[in-house]
Amino acid sequence: MSAVPVIDLTPWFHGSAQERAGVAEQVDRALQDIGFLLITGHGVPPELRESIRTAAKRFFALPGEVKHAYAATIGERGWLPPGVEANGYAEGTETPPDMKETYAVGADQPIGDQEIDDEWFLPNVYPAEVPEMASLVQDYLARMRALADELLVLCATALGLDGDFFGRAADHPSYTMNINWYPPLSVVGEPEPGQYRIGPHTDFGTVTILDRQPGVGGLQVWSADGGWVDAPYVEDSFTINIGDLLARWTGDRWKSNRHQVLPPSADAPDEELVSLIYFYEVNPDARIESLPAPIGTVSYEPVRAADYLMEKLNAITMTP
Numbered sequence: 001m002s003a004v005p006v007i008d009l010t011p012w013f014h015g016s017a018q019e020r021a022g023v024a025e026q027v028d029r030a031l032q033d034i035g036f037l038l039i040t041g042h043g044v045p046p047e048l049r050e051s052i053r054t055a056a057k058r059f060f061a062l063p064g065e066v067k068h069a070y071a072a073t074i075g076e077r078g079w080l081p082p083g084v085e086a087n088g089y090a091e092g093t094e095t096p097p098d099m100k101e102t103y104a105v106g107a108d109q110p111i112g113d114q115e116i117d118d119e120w121f122l123p124n125v126y127p128a129e130v131p132e133m134a135s136l137v138q139d140y141l142a143r144m145r146a147l148a149d150e151l152l153v154l155c156a157t158a159l160g161l162d163g164d165f166f167g168r169a170a171d172h173p174s175y176t177m178n179i180n181w182y183p184p185l186s187v188v189g190e191p192e193p194g195q196y197r198i199g200p201h202t203d204f205g206t207v208t209i210l211d212r213q214p215g216v217g218g219l220q221v222w223s224a225d226g227g228w229v230d231a232p233y234v235e236d237s238f239t240i241n242i243g244d245l246l247a248r249w250t251g252d253r254w255k256s257n258r259h260q261v262l263p264p265s266a267d268a269p270d271e272e273l274v275s276l277i278y279f280y281e282v283n284p285d286a287r288i289e290s291l292p293a294p295i296g297t298v299s300y301e302p303v304r305a306a307d308y309l310m311e312k313l314n315a316i317t318m319t320p
């Protein structure tokens with residue numbers, strides 16, 4: 001899929017001002033065209049990501065009664081069992097639950113406001129049965145926060161703004177990391193009509209950093225020209241897309257694009273995949289206002305980040 005470019009960040013981190021400007025221009029073009037890009041040269045070691053996958057698989061292989069001790073729902077920390085999430089509802093499409101299990105962690109440093117802390121800065125929980133998972137994930141979270149902050153600098157530069165323009169609203173941001181396990185068809189059985197590993201949706205925050213594995217039942221991105229198309233895969237890259245808040249912020253100059261993860265396929269009944277998804281947001285009380293022309297083309301009503309995000313999270317939460 002040539003519409004999703006691969007952008008090497010090495011010149012951004014180590015190049016001249018002209019080379020950095022060239023990277024920013026590529027990012028601006030990709031986010032206008034499709035809202036997705038792949039990045040290489042990011043500096044996050046592949047060994048760490050694979051170690052997290054190995055640990056996560058140990059957790060997901062535990063008996064259900066053991067995993068239930070860590071059961072949570074969307075927005076909380078811990079294990080999200082099958083049946084609790086249906087992302088298609090975020091865009092108003094009624095679908096069966098997504099065919100996945102998730103272990104969720106996230107921002108856990110409170111700000112001292114009880115109402116905000118109870119929603120956005122809950123303590124992380126790690127399974128005692130997989131003791132190495134805590135240190136691995138904490139290392140990864142620190143690296144993702146640093147990379148996400150740098151991506152916001154890159155985004156601001158791409159728009160000709162001060163490098164800290166977006167970051168000023170993200171000095172104490174909320175964020176979530178989902179470790180998604182997509183079980184094989186041989187475990188979950190045939191999907192229901194309209195059922196996906198993750199149903200069609202857009203993301204909700206600023207930037208999403210996805211570490212994925214290639215597969216038959218993998219990621220697809222919506223293309224105005226071609227409809228649903230398979231997202232490209234490049235070894236040791238991250239897939240980056242922006243969410244609704246950043247698209248609104250840019251006055252729809254940039255696209256928060258639809259995407260989905262296909263259901264397990266009869267062509268690969270034993271395929272199981274583990275994705276690491278880092279959803280970066282902003283400070284919960286940040287007020288997001290659309291940038292005017294010549295950057296923006298649409299002026300949205302200002303929105304408080306926490307209010308917008310909570311509305312979306314509630315929409316995708318399945319009630320028993």
